[in-house]
Amino acid sequence: MARGGCTTEQVRLFATCLVDAFRPKVAIAAVNVLERNGVRVEFPAEQTCCGQFAFNAGYHHEAAMLARHFIEVFERGDSDIVALSGSCAAMVVHDYAQLVRDDALAHGASEAEATAWEHRAQHTADRIQELSQWLSQRMDDSQPQDKSTVMALHQGCHMRRVLKANAEPRAVLEHSGIDVMELEDADQCCGFGGTYSMTEWPVSTALADAKIGALLKAQDAGATALTSADLGCLLHLEGRLSRLNQTFRVMHVAEVLDSSGRTPPGTGRG
Amino acid sequence: MDNRNNGTQVLVDEFKKRWSAAGGHIFEASGTDALGEAIGQAWQTLVGPPDNERNRSLVYWVNEDLRHLPWDVIFRGVGPILAYPWDPEADIRALTTAADLGMTGCAWAVAETGTVALAASKETGLLPSILPAAHLVLIHRRQIVRTVREGLLSLDHGVLPPILKLVTGPSMTADIEGTLVIGVHGPAKVGALLYDLPMPT
Amino acid sequence: MAGILPSDPRPWPERRDAGLGNATMRTTIGVVTRRFSSGQRRVFHEYEEAEQARQVAVQAKRRAVRHMDQLIPKVRAKIESHGGQTYMAQDAREAVRLLVEIAQAHDVQTAIKTKSMLSEEIALNRGLEKAGITVVETDLGEYIIQRAHESPSHILAPAAHKNRTQIKRLLDDDARSVEMETPHSEEPADLTRFARSRLRREFLSADMGITGGNFLVAETGTLVLITNEGNADMVTSLPPVLVSIVGVEKVVETWDDLTYLIQQPAMNGIGQRLSSYTTLISGPRQPGMAEGAAEWHVVLVDNGRSSLQGTPFEDVLSCIRCGACLNVCPVFRQVGGHAYGGVYAGPIGIVETPLLTDLQVLPELPSVACTVCHACGEACPMDIDLPGHVLRLRKAKVARCIDHRSARWSYRLWSQVWSTSARYRRSLRLARIAQKLYLKNGQLKNAPGLAQGWFQSRDMPPIAPEMFHEWWQRTRGNAHGQQK
Numbered sequence: 001m002a003r004g005g006c007t008t009e010q011v012r013l014f015a016t017c018l019v020d021a022f023r024p025k026v027a028i029a030a031v032n033v034l035e036r037n038g039v040r041v042e043f044p045a046e047q048t049c050c051g052q053f054a055f056n057a058g059y060h061h062e063a064a065m066l067a068r069h070f071i072e073v074f075e076r077g078d079s080d081i082v083a084l085s086g087s088c089a090a091m092v093v094h095d096y097a098q099l100v101r102d103d104a105l106a107h108g109a110s111e112a113e114a115t116a117w118e119h120r121a122q123h124t125a126d127r128i129q130e131l132s133q134w135l136s137q138r139m140d141d142s143q144p145q146d147k148s149t150v151m152a153l154h155q156g157c158h159m160r161r162v163l164k165a166n167a168e169p170r171a172v173l174e175h176s177g178i179d180v181m182e183l184e185d186a187d188q189c190c191g192f193g194g195t196y197s198m199t200e201w202p203v204s205t206a207l208a209d210a211k212i213g214a215l216l217k218a219q220d221a222g223a224t225a226l227t228s229a230d231l232g233c234l235l236h237l238e239g240r241l242s243r244l245n246q247t248f249r250v251m252h253v254a255e256v257l258d259s260s261g262r263t264p265p266g267t268g269r270g
Numbered sequence: 271m272d273n274r275n276n277g278t279q280v281l282v283d284e285f286k287k288r289w290s291a292a293g294g295h296i297f298e299a300s301g302t303d304a305l306g307e308a309i310g311q312a313w314q315t316l317v318g319p320p321d322n323e324r325n326r327s328l329v330y331w332v333n334e335d336l337r338h339l340p341w342d343v344i345f346r347g348v349g350p351i352l353a354y355p356w357d358p359e360a361d362i363r364a365l366t367t368a369a370d371l372g373m374t375g376c377a378w379a380v381a382e383t384g385t386v387a388l389a390a391s392k393e394t395g396l397l398p399s400i401l402p403a404a405h406l407v408l409i410h411r412r413q414i415v416r417t418v419r420e421g422l423l424s425l426d427h428g429v430l431p432p433i434l435k436l437v438t439g440p441s442m443t444a445d446i447e448g449t450l451v452i453g454v455h456g457p458a459k460v461g462a463l464l465y466d467l468p469m470p471t
Numbered sequence: 472m473a474g475i476l477p478s479d480p481r482p483w484p485e486r487r488d489a490g491l492g493n494a495t496m497r498t499t500i501g502v503v504t505r506r507f508s509s510g511q512r513r514v515f516h517e518y519e520e521a522e523q524a525r526q527v528a529v530q531a532k533r534r535a536v537r538h539m540d541q542l543i544p545k546v547r548a549k550i551e552s553h554g555g556q557t558y559m560a561q562d563a564r565e566a567v568r569l570l571v572e573i574a575q576a577h578d579v580q581t582a583i584k585t586k587s588m589l590s591e592e593i594a595l596n597r598g599l600e601k602a603g604i605t606v607v608e609t610d611l612g613e614y615i616i617q618r619a620h621e622s623p624s625h626i627l628a629p630a631a632h633k634n635r636t637q638i639k640r641l642l643d644d645d646a647r648s649v650e651m652e653t654p655h656s657e658e659p660a661d662l663t664r665f666a667r668s669r670l671r672r673e674f675l676s677a678d679m680g681i682t683g684g685n686f687l688v689a690e691t692g693t694l695v696l697i698t699n700e701g702n703a704d705m706v707t708s709l710p711p712v713l714v715s716i717v718g719v720e721k722v723v724e725t726w727d728d729l730t731y732l733i734q735q736p737a738m739n740g741i742g743q744r745l746s747s748y749t750t751l752i753s754g755p756r757q758p759g760m761a762e763g764a765a766e767w768h769v770v771l772v773d774n775g776r777s778s779l780q781g782t783p784f785e786d787v788l789s790c791i792r793c794g795a796c797l798n799v800c801p802v803f804r805q806v807g808g809h810a811y812g813g814v815y816a817g818p819i820g821i822v823e824t825p826l827l828t829d830l831q832v833l834p835e836l837p838s839v840a841c842t843v844c845h846a847c848g849e850a851c852p853m854d855i856d857l858p859g860h861v862l863r864l865r866k867a868k869v870a871r872c873i874d875h876r877s878a879r880w881s882y883r884l885w886s887q888v889w890s891t892s893a894r895y896r897r898s899l900r901l902a903r904i905a906q907k908l909y910l911k912n913g914q915l916k917n918a919p920g921l922a923q924g925w926f927q928s929r930d931m932p933p934i935a936p937e938m939f940h941e942w943w944q945r946t947r948g949n950a951h952g953q954q955k
Binding site: 358362395399422430434437447453 | 499502503506518520524553609610611612615628629630631633634635638659660662663664666667670671674675690691693699700701702704705707708709726727729730731733734743744745746747748749750751752753754755756757759760761762763
């Protein structure tokens with residue numbers, strides 16, 4: 001089923017701070033899925049956080065400190081960087097180059113130095129992909145035997161609109177035998193928004209409740225779990241469900257892929 | 271049939287589809303002899319049957335190609351209607367406000383959007399298209415262009431009329447609870463009468 | 472020069488909570504915004520050439536706002552050559568003064584008006600009423616909220632926060648005040664029928680008409696007005712004097728540009744190819760005509776707009792007020808228009824209001840009313856970089872110290888700690904010990920500092936007994952994980 005299963009492709013894993021601290025089993029699941037496909041996984045141990053929390057709040061110098069650290073950790077080597085969050089990957093792809101350039105110039109660096117940072121950021125950005133993006137490019141075209149597990153998919157906004165990776169999570173999930181159900185109002189933000197969930201919790205919560213309303217409808221229609229490529233959204237929704245004393249299984253895409261009997265992609269290059 | 275006619279038919283069909291989709295009514299007349307009957311149908315649809323309590327009335331003007339027709343006779347055929355030709359000198363505002371139907375020609379029409387364009391001048395007033403509760407616009411089939419852009423570019427924009435208006439369907443609103451209601455300030459019923467004339471020999 | 476814009480004196484939390492607590496508003500706004508935004512998607516899907524036309528339209532608007540300085544004298548000269556009169560107002564106060572002067576010069580008692588966001592921006596009605604002139608709003612939604620002395624809650628659906636019962640009560644009062652029969656029922660059709668006859672009186676007797684403008688074409692001196700109700704036709708063709716107030720950013724260069732722009736508000740705002748009425752005014756009535764105003768005055772208003780020229784925010788001036796960004800905004804759908812506290816709500820409002828006033832008015836908006844979901848950026852037909860501007864404004868606020876000192880210290884400390892992995896790991900280990908204070912039934916129930924907001928309504932799993940980097944270290948050691 002896997003294409004070229006004997007080749008040894010290598011990736012560097014970016015776990016993200018949320019996964020590292022709050023749900024390590026997501027990263028363990030990702031390692032399992034990748035290694036099961038013969039992919040050699042490297043975990044650059046110096047990694048911390050992409051800095052998006054600070055960036056979105058307007059603290060660009062603070063974000064740039066984390067961005068530079070990220071670049072220093074990940075710029076060495078040419079293997080792909082697999083991120084366990086669409087939003088963090090979007091930050092690196094979409095915002096890093098401008099961020100480190102502007103911050104360098106704002107802090108007295110020369111044009112040449114700023115441009116050098118910009119190029120280093122771009123070099124890193126060119127190599128990063130979110131897990132399902134990376135896997136979907138290596139999927140063979142076999143169809144799963146059984147698609148009886150129904151799950152609702154929440155597509156994070158940055159995954160959807162910045163990375164424009166709309167089809168990928170669904171594709172890898174379906175390839176692994178999951179019947180993916182679209183939530184009502186699927187394109188509406190769940191309200192997480194990084195620190196927005198803390199500073200503007202009333203609006204953030206109202207949006208979570210709207211999403212949970214859609215989720216309960218999906219549950220009635222047969223969905224057994226909620227999945228997403230972004231842990232931030234999932235923690236926000238799961239935390240809200242917990243506070244409302246409701247139980248609904250919430251799983252990161254990596255966990256779903258790991259636990260589905262079928263390993264999805266092959267590892268053929270290209 | 272030459273290509274031009276085929277082209278016209280495509281535009282006419284598209285116009286009819288779009289005008290109806292926007293909530294407008296379509297009437298058709300082939301040749302001037304059929305006009306009276308089509309206007310009669312339009313009157314029935316847009317205004318309704320005769321009213322014994324009071325006289326029904328309309329204010330009208332038509333495109334130049336129809337001006338020679340015996341309009342008094344045509345309207346008499348429709349029913350007991352008081353028909354006032356557009357005349358800016360008369361007390362036209364009061365007559366138009368009281369009219370049951372405004373009937374006008376148009377400058378051009380647009381297939382792709384189901385739109386008619388009316389240009390204000392001494393002879394071609396806009397009030398009949400806005401004050402009465404119903405508006406009937408007479409369109410020669412060859413006046414239909416494909417796009418709004420084509421229509422706008424067909425005007426000599428060095429000398430635009432003081433008021434040009436594009437009508438696309440009846441007056442409507444969704445301002446109360448998002449519920450669509452037809453007929454706010456302008457007409458609730460709009461009809462387009464498509465006609466053609468024999469080609470000059 | 473900064474503009475002058477009105478704002479609600481209530482602080483954001485109060486405005487927000489009023490919105491969140493208004494179930495009627497949230498239901499109606501939910502219905503209206505979803506209908507409009509799905510309409511926008513449908514019309515572009517069904518109409519092949521629409522996307523190409525939109526792109527040409529974007530370029531036309533970009534060019535126009537860049538060359539506003541040359542286009543304004545051009546359009547004024549053109550309108551005047553057709554017999555109209557033009558004025559330039561630098562700010563809101565000057566604009567209101569000009570309108571009052573025009574009205575007083577013609578002994579105007581009553582003026583009828585079409586919907587105009589600019590008139591809200593300059594608080595025109597209040598200014599005219601202070602001068603003893605009665606202003607009657609003729610857009611149905613505007614007419615309703617004028618009776619309630621409120622401001623619009625949505626660009627295209629100003630009364631979307633009111634239900635039929637509330638509206639019936641307002642119209643009943645108005646009917647009695649002019650000795651008319653009250654609406655037959657609270658059905659929208661009956662309420663609308665009442666408004667038709669009620670406002671018909673005003674149309675036929677008003678001394679002056681006031682309009683805004685969707686576009687003003689420099690080449691031809693043409694003002695374009697777009698409505699679905701037909702009120703702009705009444706206002707422009709019946710009263711003897713017509714005054715149009717138009718933002719300077721509404722000027723476009725050529726008639727050809729207009730041909731691409733003219734359908735954009737309807738397609739993107741309500742999902743129609745064209746609104747019911749598009750009215751193009753190119754001059755006052757000519758001799759012998761029975762309609763149109765004998766005098767046409769055009770007041771161009773800057774009010775902070777030209778200060779955006781040449782800045783990264785210049786594209787904001789190409790807004791065509793279609794409302795597409797409001798319709799897709801998750802925050803707008805929850806809190807409604809009034810929570811924004813200004814004239815312009817939704818994504819464009821949170822960017823434009825602070826920008827037009829040099830961050831003096833409602834500077835909190837970019838921070839409090841956006842989850843950075845990018846839906847607005849995707850929906851905007853003029854390709855305005857709304858999400859980017861929100862982030863740029865947040866950055867500008869930090870640079871100008873319009874932020875909370877405590878937040879500033881939190882971010883500074885946090886970024887310093889997390890920019891090395893040793894400190895990152897140590898901070899998480901410390902947090903793992905400290906979190907025991909807040910654990911209940913396996914879930915975190917509270918936390919100090921910025922995170923407190925989270926726990927107002929949500930739980931959180933604790934930091935794991937074995938974090939991923941610890942797991943990796945334990946299971947893989949230095950096999951191929953360590954960089955050094």
